[in-house]
Amino acid sequence: MCTSLIYRDNAGKVYFGRTLELTVDLPYLMAYLPVGFATRSDIPGHPPVDYTARNAVLAVTMPARVPTAEAPLQMSDLKVLEGMNDKGLTFSLLSYPTAAGKHESVAVTRAVLSASDLGGWCLGQFDSVAQVKEALGQQPIELVPLAILGGVVSPFHYVVHDPSGASLVLEFNRGQMSVHDNPVGVMTNGPEFGWHLTNLNNYTHLVNVDRSTGSFGGFKVAQPDSGIATAGLPSSNTSVGRFVRAAFYAHFTEKAKTPDLALRTLGHIMNNFDRPRGVSIDYPEQGGGHLEVEGLDQPSSEPYATEFTSWTSLSDLDRKLFFLRDYSSLNFTRFDLTALAQANEPRVLPVQRLAEMADATQALLAAKAA
DSSP: OOEEEEEEOTTOOEEEEEEEEESSOOOOEEEEEOTTOEEEEOOTTSOOEEEEOSSOEEEEEEESSOOOSSSOOOGGGEEEEEEEETTSOEEEEEEOTTBOBBSSOOOTTSOOEEGGGHHHHHHHHOSSHHHHHHHHTTSOEEOOEEGGGTTEEOOEEEEEEOTTOOEEEEEEETBEEEEEEOTTOEEOSSSOHHHHHHHGGGGTTOOSOOOOEEEETTEEEEOSSSOGGGGGSOOSOSHHHHHHHHHHHHHHSOOOSSHHHHHHHHHHHHHTTOOOTTSSOBOGGGTOOOOSSTTOOOOTTSSSBOOEEEEEEEEETTTTEEEEEETTOSSOEEEETTGGGGOOSOEEEEGGGOTTOSBOHHHHHHSOOO
8 A cells, every 4th residue: 555756847846646545445534733733642651742833734634543422533633644734844654564663762751752643743843854854863752552453553654755855764663763865755665665775776777768669680570559668667566566666657757847737747647556446356364465554454244355545645845735536536626725824723624525626625624623
């Protein structure tokens, strides 16, 4: 599940796209968090981390627990999966099944940030990748069990981008936290990020120029169609294959001349990672490894599991525009983060309500908090 990449137009402006794939539909919520929104990240055994947002944030969120009549959802229960702040900084959570460990051995007197609060913390507090990187060197972070996943410890890694094109990957792997600069601006899932960069050495032959004629001895050959340049790309939907394809498309796709054309171009790029239901399936009783996120059990009424693109998002980091399309839609719904600034309280809107909206900025403004 999950493919993310940055794309630049011919003026060098940065745009970000990502898909999220799972085997089940989940109750995603669009949330707007204004400047001044106060948050607490609390890990038992340590003082809490309290912070007040210095930036406004627009995000795709998920509840961290199942609500009940006695305990309805609060804003503090919503955790950021994908988002952008009013400085153009983006945050994305991607599946990483081998995630484990914590920042370091931390004294009980120190405040520790829960990894599930990383999105709100990064977007609410910082303006750039450089600031996030510096802060990560000072703030202890720990993976925590997630009630919504049946107690599974946060099986994710995290990517951050800013309008300069700077990109960062944060991973918890084999008991250690690592922070990587990302020179290709692309991320998928496992193995660890450094492995993906090493694997790109196997694709030095990739170019976008069709070589459509040749010869074998005296026999001349010619392609009857265009597109042979992509023959060397991995064809599978594995995280390894998608990483190489994402790097190829992000690098070679024509650089658009205007921001609007750039967003359309990015949409075309992300269509290469849009997965319909049933393209690949697993039968659980046969030991299929279909669940990239442990704890999301397949409904027993369905005979097999199939990952599909739950939603795709596009971000214009310069104009602070965010677009979302879920599985039920062919078109993207637009949000204008600058226009949302008139809201001085949090706003929440279920993603399932977006299907018929071309622009949901006003609908989100009119919504209420969780």
